[in-house]
Amino acid sequence: MGMGMAVVGDELEGGGGGGGGIGRRLWIKFRNEAVFALYTPFVVCLASGGLDPQSFLHFLSQDIFYLQAFSQAYELAEECADDDDDKIAIRNLRKRVSKKLNTHKETVREWGFELPSNIISDKATVKFTDFLLATASGKVEGEKFPGKIATPFEKTKLAAYTLAAVGPCLRLYAFITNEILALQDPDQSNHIYKKWFNSLSTQNFEEAALRIEDLLDKLSVCLTGEELEIIEKLYHRAMKLEVKFFSAQPILQQTIGPFSRPHDPAEQSLSIFCDFDMTCTAIDSSALLAEMAIRTAPKTDVNGCESQLSRMCSADLLSTWSVLSSQYTEEYEQCIESITGAEIVEEFNYEGLCRASEQLSDFEKRANSRVIKSGVLKGLNLDDLKRAGEHLILQDGCKGFFQEIVKRENLKTDIHVLSCCWCGDLIRSAFSSRDLNVRNVHSNELAYEEFITTGEIIRKVESPLEKLQAFSDFTKGNNEIGKHLTIYIGGSVGDLLCLLKADIGIVIGSSSSLRRVGNQFGVSFVPLFSGLVNKQKEVIEGRSSNWKGSSGILYTVSSWAEIHAFLLGS
Structure with missing residues (x-):
């Protein structure tokens, strides 16, 4: 059940905030776009050391065209800057780029490689450089600059637009190389691309990215709201073009992903299972249902007047839910403490975890019985429940992932939602209202009389063990390695058994109880990107790269963007 312990009536604040100026805020806002570049076959192979x-x-050869475009863009931005300090700062950026351009071939030689004599820019490179130079020249969508930009304000604005188009490139390169370097053994010096990594993640490179962001902040101070929106659009456009650049890099070897490009689509199929509350959603549905019940409690008497009895009814529901929530929280913590109180095992122990899950299952069933007995879910209208599902806030990127899955006709995929949510109608409405073809919803259901809830819960999936049974029933007969792959996505301790039984178990979010219980029974939590790079190494070394369940390894992600990039690509 996972009764949401949020206070009824609290509002969920939007994400994507963060301090700093506009340059830093835009990087935070569009950082998930960068994830799609990180998970490209090119970067994964590069990180594995076997590209x-x-x-x-070919990748290095494109730097020449990028550096040339940066130099021209900086020159135009310098001419537009009104403040002398800004001019000097942009000039220094241009000088740095010009130096790198002049020494590029020699630097590549120092890295142990030799660039070809005939270098041609590819389409992805041309798209980005054309966009950058068009922006620096004043060809900006939403703006109508005069033929000759004269006023200092117009010039400053154009300089800001140019830096907005440059900024994502530097940040993205730093992000990718730092993510790769974090996976490298510091004592291992035989990585053939290590010198290149080091060159991009030096302090000087980071400082250059910061200088651009600082300049963008300064030049944007006097811009209007509409002009700041243009800054954001330019930044986002630049980020997308950079991701396409990494996606377009030619690969001359077998790669482990993404799964949207299987080697033999006719032979491979994919089953995706996921939890709902706090995996797909941004709030817990139980708290939402309780809030609806409290808000829809009778507020007036038969004559249409607010009565003391009606007010008491609403207050009693709120008090009852508060007691249920507090009791749930207390007993849940006691249950987790009981499970994790023994000595931590060194090796993965799935059978022990199953036995421990029996305690959690008994607890969840007792909690559901108390909810039914209380009657807090009585009197809800089916249409209201469906409307609530339509407006339910989904996790950022969740909707886009499922929409893309539905569109991929070449990918044989079936999707299942396995949830201990009380109301299957809420789940089905949340997906169908967003044109998401997720028909296989397995959860509890609310009982109705003439479309009004009776307060009863039709118990179908109450506990981790029942989730596991449902998962096993649907995957039975699809055990041929390499032909059918099962993926489970979840974020609560109730998902652990299914996560570990799937070929690939992906943990989203940061549930401390899931980690505690998993660690207790020898489960290994591996960041998904790291796991993908290790699988690519297996391919390079000629070892079997088949994903297989019951290994005790779960892969962790911080967002749906990582899942999307891993399974479907950019």
Whole structure:
């Protein structure tokens, strides 16, 4: 059940905030876009150390066209800057780029590679450089600059637009290389691309990205709301073009992903299972249902006047729910403490975890019985429940992932939602209202009389063990390795058994109880990108790269963007 312990009536604040100026805020807002570049076959192969040198040389050759475009864009921005300090700062950026351009071939040689004599820019490179130079020249969507930009304000604005188009490139490169370097053994010096990584993640490179962000902040101070929106659009457009650049890099070898490009689509199929509350949603549905019950409690008497009895009815429901919530929280913590109180095992122990899950299952069933007995879910209208599902806030990126899954006709996929939620109608409405073809919803249901809830819960999936039974029933007969792959996405301790039984178990979010229980029974939590790179190494070394369940390894992600990039690509 996972009764949401949020106070009824609290509002969920929007994400994507963060301090700092506009440059830093935009990076935070669009950081999930960068994830799609990180998970491209090119970057994964690069991180594994086994990227074909010809692919790497092609990638390096494109730097020449980027550096040339940056130099021209900085020159135009310098001419537009009104403040002398800003001019000097942009000039220094241009000088740095010009130096890198002049020494590029020599630097590549120092890294142990030789650029070809005939270098041609590819389509993805041309799209970005054309966009950057068009922006620097004043060809900006939503703006109508005069033929000759004269006023200082117009010039300053154009300089800001140019830096907004440059900023994502530097931040993205720093992000990718730092993510890769975090996976490298510091004592291992035989990584053929290590010198290149080091060159991009030096302090000087980071400082250059910060200088651009600082300049963008300063130049944007006097801009209007509409002009700041243009800044954001330019930044976002630049980020998307950079992601496409990494996606377009030629790969001359077998790669482990993404799964949207299987080697033999006719032979492979994919089953995706996921939890609902706090995995797909941003709030817990139990708290929402209780809030609806309290808000829809009778507020007037038969004559249409507010009565003391009606007010007491609403207050009693609120008090009852408060007691149920407090009791749930207290007993849940006691249950987790009981499970994790023994000595931590060194090796993965799935059978022990199953036995421990029996305690959690008994607890969840007792909690549901108390909810039914209390009657707090009585009197809800089915249409209201469906409307609540339509307006339910989903996790950022969840909707886009499922929409893309539905569109991929070449990918044989079936999707199942396994949830201990009380109301299956709420789940089905949340998906169908967003044109998401998720028909297989397995959860509890509310009982109705003439479309009004009776307060009863039709118990179908109450506990971790019942989730596991449902998962096993649906995956029975699809055990041929390499032909059918099962993926489970979840974020609560109740998902652990299914997560570990699937071929790939993906943990989203940061549930401390899930980690505690998992660690207790020897479960290993591995960041998904790291796991993907390790699988790519297996391919390079000629070892079997088949994903297989029951290994005790779960892969962790911080967002749906990672899941999307991993399974479907950019």
